[in-house]
Amino acid sequence: MNDQTADLLLQIATVLYFSSFAGYAGFLFTQKKMYQKTALCLVASGVLVHFISMAVYTFSNHLVPILNLSQSLSVSAFALGCMFLFVQYKSDLKILGVFASALLTVIMGISLMIPEAPVVKNEVFKGFWFYSHILLIFLGEASLALACGTGILYLLQEKGIKTKAPGFFFRRLPSLDFLDDVGYTCLTNGFALLTIGLVTGFIYAKVIWGRFWSWDPKEIASVGTWLIYAALLHLRFYSGWRGRKSAIMTIIGFFIIIFTFIGVKILVGGHHDTFTK
Amino acid sequence: MQEIILIGLNHKTAPVELREKLSFTSEETLLALEFLKKNQDIREGLVFSTCNRTEVLFIPETYGQTEKIIEFISRHKNIGIPEFKSALYIHEGDDAIRHLFRVASSLDSMVVGEPQILGQIKQAYRIAVENGCSGVLLNRLMHKSFSIAKKIRRETGIGDNAVSISYAAIELANKIFADLSEKNVLLLGAGEMAELAVEHLLSNNVKEIVVANRTFKNAVALAEKFNGKAVTFEEREDALTHADIIISSTGATDYVLTHDQVRRVMKKRNHRTLFFIDIAVPRDIDPKINSISNAYVYDIDDLKNIVESNIEGREKETVKAERLIEEAALKFQKWLETLAIVPTIKALNDKMTSIVEIECKKTLSAMKHLTKEDIDAIQRMTQAIASRTIHDPIRFLRNTGDHRDDSLYLNVTRQLFNLGGSEEE
Numbered sequence: 001m002n003d004q005t006a007d008l009l010l011q012i013a014t015v016l017y018f019s020s021f022a023g024y025a026g027f028l029f030t031q032k033k034m035y036q037k038t039a040l041c042l043v044a045s046g047v048l049v050h051f052i053s054m055a056v057y058t059f060s061n062h063l064v065p066i067l068n069l070s071q072s073l074s075v076s077a078f079a080l081g082c083m084f085l086f087v088q089y090k091s092d093l094k095i096l097g098v099f100a101s102a103l104l105t106v107i108m109g110i111s112l113m114i115p116e117a118p119v120v121k122n123e124v125f126k127g128f129w130f131y132s133h134i135l136l137i138f139l140g141e142a143s144l145a146l147a148c149g150t151g152i153l154y155l156l157q158e159k160g161i162k163t164k165a166p167g168f169f170f171r172r173l174p175s176l177d178f179l180d181d182v183g184y185t186c187l188t189n190g191f192a193l194l195t196i197g198l199v200t201g202f203i204y205a206k207v208i209w210g211r212f213w214s215w216d217p218k219e220i221a222s223v224g225t226w227l228i229y230a231a232l233l234h235l236r237f238y239s240g241w242r243g244r245k246s247a248i249m250t251i252i253g254f255f256i257i258i259f260t261f262i263g264v265k266i267l268v269g270g271h272h273d274t275f276t277k
Numbered sequence: 278m279q280e281i282i283l284i285g286l287n288h289k290t291a292p293v294e295l296r297e298k299l300s301f302t303s304e305e306t307l308l309a310l311e312f313l314k315k316n317q318d319i320r321e322g323l324v325f326s327t328c329n330r331t332e333v334l335f336i337p338e339t340y341g342q343t344e345k346i347i348e349f350i351s352r353h354k355n356i357g358i359p360e361f362k363s364a365l366y367i368h369e370g371d372d373a374i375r376h377l378f379r380v381a382s383s384l385d386s387m388v389v390g391e392p393q394i395l396g397q398i399k400q401a402y403r404i405a406v407e408n409g410c411s412g413v414l415l416n417r418l419m420h421k422s423f424s425i426a427k428k429i430r431r432e433t434g435i436g437d438n439a440v441s442i443s444y445a446a447i448e449l450a451n452k453i454f455a456d457l458s459e460k461n462v463l464l465l466g467a468g469e470m471a472e473l474a475v476e477h478l479l480s481n482n483v484k485e486i487v488v489a490n491r492t493f494k495n496a497v498a499l500a501e502k503f504n505g506k507a508v509t510f511e512e513r514e515d516a517l518t519h520a521d522i523i524i525s526s527t528g529a530t531d532y533v534l535t536h537d538q539v540r541r542v543m544k545k546r547n548h549r550t551l552f553f554i555d556i557a558v559p560r561d562i563d564p565k566i567n568s569i570s571n572a573y574v575y576d577i578d579d580l581k582n583i584v585e586s587n588i589e590g591r592e593k594e595t596v597k598a599e600r601l602i603e604e605a606a607l608k609f610q611k612w613l614e615t616l617a618i619v620p621t622i623k624a625l626n627d628k629m630t631s632i633v634e635i636e637c638k639k640t641l642s643a644m645k646h647l648t649k650e651d652i653d654a655i656q657r658m659t660q661a662i663a664s665r666t667i668h669d670p671i672r673f674l675r676n677t678g679d680h681r682d683d684s685l686y687l688n689v690t691r692q693l694f695n696l697g698g699s700e701e702e
Contacts, residue, residue, distance in 0.1 A: 032431075161453060162567065164579045170452060176550065177455035240548030243571045 002060050009053030010074060014108040016046030017081075021101035028098050028172060036094050043101060047081035054078065064126075066134060067119045069262075073111035076138050076261075077104050083142035091182045095173055099149035129204035133197055137222075140193030141257050144229070147186035148254035151247035154179040158244055180243055184236070187250060191229050198226060221260040229253055281418065281613075283373035284343055284365055285325075285332030288387050291364035299354055299361060301326035306401070309333070310408045312349050318342055321412040323419070325401040327394070329387050334377065336414050343367055374418065375606045381422040382429040383436070384598055388444075389591060390435040395426045418609065425605040432601065433594040442580045443474060445587070446554050450522055453552050453573060457483055463520035464488045464505075465513060465534075466527035467495040470556055474524045475503055487520065489513045491527070517542045517551075524554045525561035532563040539566045554580075621687050622671050624696045629663040 023039025026032070054075070057065045065071040084100040087093065157173040160166045173179070201222075202212040213219065232249045235241035241249070286299065301309060306324045313322030313335060319342055322335035333346055347365070351358045368376045379385045383394045402419045405411045411419070430436050447457075454460050462483050464471045467490040475486060486505030490496035493509055500507040508516050513533070517523070527533055539551070548571050555562040555576040567574040637656055641647070647655075674690060690696070 157452065161449065161573055164575065164582070166449075166452075166583065173452075175452050175455045177453065181455065240544070242548055243550065245570065 003057065006053045006057040006060070006065075009049050009056065010108075011112065013046045013050040013053060014105070014112060016042050016049060017077075017101060017104040017108055020046060020097070021105050024098040024101050028095065031172065036097065039097055039101065040088065043081060043097065043104070044085060046104070047078065047085060050074075050078045050081065061119075063119065064131070064134075067125070068117040070111045070114050070116045071119075072261075073107050073114075075134075076141065077107040077111065079135075079138035080104055080107070080142040080145055083139060083146060087143075087146055087182070087186060091185065093150065093174065093178070093182045095153060096146065096149055096182070099152065100146065103145060103149070127204070127207070129200050129207055133200040133204050136193050136197030136200060140190045140195075140197050141261070143186050143190030143193060144250070144257060145254055147183050147190055147250040150179050150183035150186060151250040154183060154247040155244065155251075158247070176243065180246065183247065183250060184242075187229070187233065187246075191226075191233060194226055194229065198222060218260065225253070225256050225260050228256060280370055281334070281336055281373045281414065282343060283332060283334045283368045283376055284346060285330060286361065286364045286366065287330035287332075287385065290366060291361070295361060295364055296329065296331070298356060299331045299350065300328065301331060303404070305353070306404060307408065308353065309349070310405060310410045312353075313346075314408065314410050316342070316345065318345075321415040322410045323401060323405040323415055325398060327397050330380070330385075332380070334373070334415070336412075371606055371610045374609050375602060377418065377422050378425050378602045378605055379599075381426040382598060382602065383426070384429075384595060384602070389595065392430075392436055395423065399423065414613075417612070421605060421609055425602060428605075429598045429601055433597045434590060435594045435598050442556075442577070442584055445580050445583045446474070446575065449573075449575060449583075450552055450554075453550060454521065457522075459484055460521040461485045461487065461519055463513070463516050463523045464490075464499070465510075465523065465525040465561060466490055466557065467492070467499040468526055468528070470526040471524060472499060472502075474526070474554070474556065475499075483522070487516050489516055514538050514542060518545050521550065522552045522554065523562070524556065526557045527561050528557070529561060530559060533561045534566065535563050536565045536569070539563075539569055539572060543569060543572065556580075618674050618687060621690055621696065622674060625667055625671065625690065625694055626664075628694060628696065629667055630660075633659045633663045 020039040020042035023035050023042060027035035027039060054065055057063070066075050080100065081104055084096070084104075087096065153169075153173055154176060156169045157176055157179060160170050161176070201219075205214065206212050228249075232241070232246065232253065235249075236246055286296065288296065291299070301324060306326060309324045310322065313319050313324075313333075318338045320336045320338055322333065325332045325334065333350075335342065335346070337343075347358060347362070350356075350361075366376075376385070381395055381398050383390050383392065386394055398419075402411065402415075405415070450457060450460075460483055462475070462485070464475060464486065467488055471488075486500070486503045487508055488496040488500040488503075488505055489508050489510050489512065490499070491510045493507065496507040496509075499505075510533075517534075517539070523534075525533065534553075543551070551572045553562045553566060553572070553574040555574065558577060560576050562574050562576070564574055564576065566572050637659055641652055641655065670690065674686065
């Protein structure tokens with residue numbers, strides 16, 4: 001039980017994610033349920049192996065593996081896997097697996113490929129508020145990633161219907177209403193998690209640094225992201241921004257999240273730096 | 278060898294009046310099955326009747342049963358044989374098998390690929406089984422037809438594409454709305470076209486139907502027919518606020534719904550999706566409405582285009598399906614043939630056993646000094662010689678090759694061993 005085992009398990013999880021993507025691609029083209037079922041099982045086992053890997057790492061190092069960019073990516077993939085399984089269980093939007101498994105594979109691929117920065121043990125990064133902050137933010141962002149996925153599916157389906165040229169996707173995707181519904185559920189769940197995640201982050205900052213807000217670039221970007229999603233939900237409620245507009249917004253929102261996650265560090269830095277080193 | 282015969286008529290060979298006359302209700306089907314069962318010369322039978330076809334599938338013991346069945350239909354339906362004889366098709370052997378497979382797979386349907394037919398055939402088969410009319414052959418044949426139909430549905434796109442305008446419209450509606458039973462329909466115009474369109478939608482169970490028509494009286498009449506609500510034509514913009522699907526078929530020469538009207542309504546309904554189906558010529562719905570977000574307008578030409586491209590796609594799939602059917606029919610035919618070999622082998626075995634028995638009896642009755650063990654040993658040995666002798670010929674018969682006329686060898690075997698024609702008993 002050591003780091004090598006954890007790494008090996010991580011690689012196995014990546015292979016499982018990738019094979020599930022292959023399964024989902026097969027399902028997309030052939031529409032055979034067997035492919036989808038197999039792919040779903042592969043994602044589930046991938047998530048399980050991923051979890052074991054993280055547990056092994058945590059026990060052997062007495063550290064949660066989120067202390068450099070590679071580890072953070074891996075945790076975000078894990079959160080995405082969990083969230084996808086949850087959404088799949090709740091709404092049975094089978095075709096979303098194509099998006100989720102592709103994203104999982106990409107994230108894990110990057111995570112394994114980038115050179116691993118040395119992990120510096122820092123007593124600051126522990127405690128209830130820290131863990132809940134991390135957990136909620138990652139789950140929230142995973143949920144928003146899935147909202148982006150359904151947004152993409154929505155746009156594909158909508159385009160075919162609007163231009164009166166139902167093509168490859170017409171039969172393979174569910175109805176616009178359903179896609180909009182699932183996207184909306186992902187959006188609200190993600191937003192709620194993100195909100196609580198930010199609040200716990202502030203509390204954690206107060207506990208450690210004695211202040212809620214320290215003008216850290218990532219703090220600013222996160223609140224900015226939050227405001228964009230808040231605006232989207234508001235527009236949806238009060239100005240009927242549903243369907244296409246909402247789908248486009250969730251996609252833009254997710255790109256802003258990616259920027260907040262990685263871009264801020266590259267451009268400016270700040271005390272969240274450690275996680276994306 | 279048993280021959281499978283199928284006689285019947287369908288939408289291609291008979292006009293609707295004749296099909297109606299010859300269609301069998303469920304009580305009549307029972308009577309027909311009773312007739313087949315009583316007839317000693319018919320071993321198995323099945324009667325299958327829908328609005329597009331009436332078919333009788335049976336396995337006769339002797340020749341000339343087809344005529345008897347035609348007579349029965351004529352007598353029972355009170356219609357002269359010449360009146361329907363020309364509309365009948367009579368398929369025998371592998372033609373019958375192929376035809377059944379095509380019917381079950383919906384290749385022979387009026388709307389190719391429609392899914393109901395398989396259920397109807399299953400029902401007909403169930404009734405035949407319940408009435409003891411189905412035996413080894415039909416059981417296997419029918420189950421094969423179900424599995425080939427499912428395979429074709431699974432492996433080809435035959436059931437995928439809507440090939441009629443109303444199907445295409447409903448399919449679109451199903452890809453826009455998650456659940457049609459929660460959606461309201463607004464009909465603009467109360468003509469025959471509107472009525473037809475609604476009949477299709479009703480089978481999909483929509484929530485409420487509202488009819489708006491210039492002549493209010495007609496709107497009320499149509500609304501009553503569908504348990505809906507009638508509004509005056511001037512109220513149509515208001516009605517639009519609550520509707521989700523709009524079917525328009527008025528005789529108006531100008532647009533009855535304009536871009537501005539729908540924009541206004543969209544705000545009021547908080548931009549919930551609207552689906553316009555415009556089947557009127559000239560068009561009723563301003564095509565510019567399609568550019569409003571969450572509004573989709575399909576006119577009759579758009580629907581026709583979809584149908585046409587679907588028909589093209591379906592033709593390609595039909596070729597694939599026909600190939601699968603050909604394979605399945607060949608396989609079944611092969612099974613039938615081995616079935617004819619089995620009685621031959623049995624007869625061969627029986628003959629050898631009886632020869633051994635007779636000869637043993639003769640010889641052993643003259644040899645009183647043998648112990649019981651000796652007698653048993655001799656009997657076992659003679660049995661073994663006999664079965665060893667016919668082992669290779671039997672293997673030869675069982676091992677049917679691809680390029681060989683099995684009936685020829687079966688015939689030779691019968692003649693060589695003088696098995697006669699009694700093996701079917």
